[in-house]
Structures are given as C-alpha cells and as structure tokens.
Amino acid sequence: MVGSPPHKTLREQKRELTRLRLLDAALETFHKxxxxxxxxxxxxxxxxxxxxxxxxxxxxxxxxxxxxLERMWPDSVRSTESFADALLNGITRDDMRAEIRxxxxxxxxxxxxxxxxxxASATExxxxxxxxxxxxxxxxxxxRRSGHRNPLSEDVLARMAILERMTHAxxxxxxxxxxxxxxxxxxxxxxxxxxxxxxxxxxxxxxxxHQR
Numbered sequence: 001m002v003g004s005p006p007h008k009t010l011r012e013q014k015r016e017l018t019r020l021r022l023l024d025a026a027l028e029t030f031h032k033x034x035x036x037x038x039x040x041x042x043x044x045x046x047x048x049x050x051x052x053x054x055x056x057x058x059x060x061x062x063x064x065x066x067x068x069l070e071r072m073w074p075d076s077v078r079s080t081e082s083f084a085d086a087l088l089n090g091i092t093r094d095d096m097r098a099e100i101r102x103x104x105x106x107x108x109x110x111x112x113x114x115x116x117x118x119x120a121s122a123t124e125x126x127x128x129x130x131x132x133x134x135x136x137x138x139x140x141x142x143x144r145r146s147g148h149r150n151p152l153s154e155d156v157l158a159r160m161a162i163l164e165r166m167t168h169a170x171x172x173x174x175x176x177x178x179x180x181x182x183x184x185x186x187x188x189x190x191x192x193x194x195x196x197x198x199x200x201x202x203x204x205x206x207x208x209x210h211q212r
Contacts, residue, residue: 019057019067021048021049023064025044025048026061026064026068027068027113028046029043029046030065031113031115031116034116035123036119036123040054040058062120063126065127069127069134072110076134079103080138091195096195097187097188097191100167100190100191104171108175118168138164139160139161163193163194166193167190167194170189170190174186
C-alpha cells in the first residue's frame with residue numbers, strides 16, 4: 001500500500017511560498033524591464049525580500065528563467081499533445097489556422113515570460129540547453145501521438161525545429177507593436193507552412209523523401 005505523501009513542515013512551506021513569490025516577481029519584472037535589464041536585486045525587491053534570500057533559492061537570473069519555464073511546462077505539454085492528436089485525426093488548413101490562433105493567444109497571455117525566454121535563450125547557455133532539451137521532448141510527443149510507427153528522421157526533425165523557431169519569431173513580431181503585419185497575416189502564413197509540413201511525404205512516412 002502506498003502511503004500518503006509526507007507532510008511539509010512550516011519551514012518547507014514558507015520556503016516554497018518564497019520561491020513562488022520570486023518567480024512571480026521575476027515574471028513581472030522581466031515583462032516590465034526586459035530580461036537583459038533585470039537584475040537579481042530587482043527581482044528580490046519586487047518580491048519583497050533581500051538579495052541574500054534570492055540566492056538561497058536561485059543561483060542566477062537564468063535559473064529563475066528556467067524556474068518560470070518549468071512552471072509553464074505542463075501547459076505546454078498539454079498544448080503539444082492536443083496538436084499531435086489533431087494531426088493524428090487528419091488536420092485541415094482551417095483546423096491548423098484555429099490551432100495557430102490558439103497558440104498565439106497563449107503566447108499573448110504569457111508574453112512577458114516568452115519574450116524574456118527568447119532573449120535568455122540567445123544569451124544564457126543553460127537556458128539554451130533547457131530550450132533544446134524540451135524542444136526535442138515536444139517533437140517526440142508530436143511524433144508518437146500523431147501516429148508515426150517509425151522514428152522521425154533527422155530531416156523531418158530539422159524541418160519541425162526550424163518551423164518551431166520561425167513560429168516563435170512570428171509571435172514575437174505580433175507582440176512587438178511594429179504594425180508591419182497583422183495577427184491574421186501571421187496566422188495565415190504559419191498555417192500554410194505547418195500544413196505543408198504535415199502534408200509532405202517525409203512527414204507521412206517518418207523518413208526522408210525527395211518527392212515534390
């Protein structure tokens with residue numbers, strides 16, 4: 001018989017609450033000031049604690065960024081599984097547009113964290129490593145749940161990884177306020193690219209194909 005999980009002490013509960021408060025403060029500060037401009041002192045001040053307390057929980061600003069991403073990861077997995085299930089059921093271009101629009105709405109909801117993540121992954125090796133590891137996990141989820149019996153080839157994985165990066169860049173453009181393109185133009189463009197990918201012979205076979 002499996003016993004109930006051990007009861008957390010008051011000290012452990014307080015420590016966990018402080019960590020969560022630091023994560024919330026970091027997210028707010030990244031959104032307000034940008035990732036590069038934010039310091040550990042800024043995060044600690046926003047959380048109402050000392051710099052020393054910050055370093056009891058996180059050894060660097062990038063560690064806080066990873067903590068934020070890990071907290072968001074379960075939602076990302078559910079979104080990825082939903083996308084993979086749609087592929088398995090035979091996704092149409094209209095379905096793809098709805099999926100991309102939903103992902104863009106999620107991006108807008110978490111804009112502060114995701115914009116900071118884009119910068120951090122380009123400047124912090126540990127954040128870049130987290131991104132690459134979890135991108136591989138996400139692609140594996142898509143492949144397994146969308147009906148592939150054989151492992152996806154490096155060619156198909158590369159196509160997916162590149163398109164995933166392009167999608168994030170397009171979402172960044174959407175939230176930049178530049179006015180260069182509309183959200184609907186972004187949704188249309190990305191939907192065409194993703195629909196072309198999953199309609200490609202290499203995607204359907206899980207291998208490499210030179211058919212056009």
